[in-house]
Amino acid sequence: MTIVLFDDSARDSLLPLTFTRPVAALRVGILTIAEKWARCLKGEPSYLTAQYLQEKFKYTLSDDNIFINGSVCPDPELLEAIDTLQEGDALMQQDVLVAVKLPASAAAGFSVNMKGLRALQYEHKFVRIVHPEDVFLSNDIELRKDYSLLTFGRTSASLSATNTVLGDQIFVEEGAVAECSTFNTLQGPIYLGARSEVWEGCSIRGAFALCHDSQVKMGAKIYSKTTIGPFCRIGGEVNNAVIQAFSSKGHEGYLGNSVVGEWCNLGADSNNSNLKNNYAPVKLWDYSSSQMRSTGLQFCGLIMADHAKCGINTMFNTGTVAGVGANVFGGGFPPNFIPDFSWGGAEGLQTHLLEKAFETVERVFERRGRLFDDTEKQILSKVFDLTKHYRNF
Structure with missing residues (x-):
């Protein structure tokens, strides 16, 4: 499974820290957000971010893809919820897309506002980095x-x-x-x-x-x-x-x-x-x-x-x-x-x-x-x- 950490509106509200990196490349705690997901999901993530950053922060897809909001930090409950996602399922918290599982046919057209997904509301709290503070x-x-x-x-x-x-x-x-x-x-x-x-x-x-x-x-x-x-x-x-x-x-x-x-x-x-x-x-x-x-x-x-x-x-x-x-x-x-x-x-x-x-x-x-x-x-x-x-x- 390919892990893709995507930027949403948090990238704009986190400027100027995100002028030079995707949101998930920010360090909070000991690890960057990307390093946390890599350890928890036992895979090396790629990034979907501003076009001018993609040469440095690569974006790759495969036949089986999990897109995860790069501003969200993992925890056991969230990992369990993501693990149960089926293709086409979108984990949401209110209007924030947390994660979505997509096959190759749909992954190339991914966007934060893409239609036709089955929305599953996530009720637990999690850490999300939205502003520099x-x-x-x-x-x-x-x-x-x-x-x-x-x-x-x-x-x-x-x-x-x-x-x-x-x-x-x-x-x-x-x-x-x-x-x-x-x-x-x-x-x-x-x-x-x-x-x-x-x-x-x-x-x-x-x-x-x-x-x-x-x-x-x-x-x-x-x-x-x-x-x-x-x-x-x-x-x-x-x-x-x-x-x-x-x-x-x-x-x-x-x-x-x-x-x-x-x-x-x-x-x-x-x-x-x-x-x-x-x-x-x-x-x-x-x-x-x-x-x-x-x-x-x-x-x-x-x-x-x-x-x-x-x-x-x-x-x-x-x-x-x-x-x-x-x-x-x-x-x-x-x-x-x-x-x-x-x-x-x-x-x-x-x-x-x-x-x-x-x-x-x-x-x-x-x-x-x-x-x-x-x-x-x-x-x-x-x-x-x-x-x-x-x-x-």
Whole structure:
């Protein structure tokens, strides 16, 4: 059976995080949504997403296909319901298509609004990622689910005796190292991925995940509901944040109630506010409506898309959205919406020229042994064009 993870309207409401990936490629918990489905269904999924992303994120069909909403995270009840679907059955929750099973003859014409399906209403709750803040809001429950999924029936590697561990909900993959640090698992599990490192003097409280090949630098303070994705380097103070992969916050400074994409860098002593002075609900820029949207949340910090950077001592106000390829620097608070491929800060913004952005990306990729190929260039070029109307500088 071929697993196809499709984008629906959540792709638009999750921008700018989904300019550069399908919804299912977002990390929430320890794994991406696609990785969760792959493990649960024991198969490698493909993606049905925006056309300009399909070269990187492949779409394949077979004689037997299950289409699953890429914004939905699996759980045992949902897996059971999907397992019982017959050809032509569509699992729905109100007007949201959750999953549909289709033969090859019908699969090629799949759309979210396709007709002629037998609608089966699903009554149980599940986790669905619809807005950027849902990533950090759902991170605690998904981290705990992923911890159970990844560690069931397995034995943890040992941790150095120089560390202090409170409780017993810690799992250490082979090659992970930590010294002279405190791990508090009394409120939630802690997962240390393969070849990850926790340097001396760190204080970490679960639920927390440090994915493979990432590092937490000396003296860092990491609070619960936090995920550090693969190939990241993190320092300072972090609380209820999700960093996707290949990003760095290597120095002091606070990051809280936030989502940071891939290939981002936060300069030394950069901070974000996650609470307004008047304790009012936080608003975020919404791409689908081109206006500020109330999240209803008292705590909401920074949403930073892929390839965004900020210079030393940058101050992000409560509920700031920084788009793909934004390069932020200077004193004062930059705007709450920093359009994709912007260059500047509080004193003004101009367009971050695409060729200059490419030069930076190429250097960053090279440092990580990655190739900035034509596929990556095509994606960023398309995002640059799609977001041009936001850069009215």
